[in-house]
Amino acid sequence: xxxxxxxxxxxxxxxxEELAEAVEEKEAKTRSFFRNLxxxxxxxxxxxxxxxxxxxxxxxxxIVYIANxxxxxxxxxxxxxxxxxxxxxxxxxxxxxxxxxxxxxxxEIARKAEVLGLxxxxxxxxxxxxxxxxx
Numbered sequence: 001x002x003x004x005x006x007x008x009x010x011x012x013x014x015x016x017e018e019l020a021e022a023v024e025e026k027e028a029k030t031r032s033f034f035r036n037l038x039x040x041x042x043x044x045x046x047x048x049x050x051x052x053x054x055x056x057x058x059x060x061x062x063i064v065y066i067a068n069x070x071x072x073x074x075x076x077x078x079x080x081x082x083x084x085x086x087x088x089x090x091x092x093x094x095x096x097x098x099x100x101x102x103x104x105x106x107x108e109i110a111r112k113a114e115v116l117g118l119x120x121x122x123x124x125x126x127x128x129x130x131x132x133x134x135x
Contacts, residue, residue: 011019102108110120 113120
């Protein structure tokens with residue numbers, strides 16, 4: 001057996017036997033735990049009924065978790081859809097704004113007015129003054 005580095009002296013035969021017995025006890029407990037876990041006896045016992053509220057609470061938490069995840073995914077999808085719609089509307093606004101700016105230039109207005117028979121005035125405007133007759 002390897003020597004223990006921390007104690008500087010080898011374990012006695014009694015200590016080795018005690019450690020071996022402790023390991024065997026832990027193995028037996030582990031085996032009995034798994035046997036009890038996979039046997040059907042504990043399902044019909046009162047321990048199951050005793051832990052039923054906790055199991056119900058865990059089930060509720062699982063349902064809330066799933067619902068929250070579903071809600072978050074729907075929000076992400078909606079945000080993505082709305083952001084695409086905002087981009088599209090922004091492009092429409094920019095193109096319509098540019099078209100309107102082009103149509104409201106002086107040369108475009110003069111060209112459209114000429115089709116209607118109106119001509120652009122070349123002389124500057126003047127004030128019309130009406131004098132009253134004093135009687």
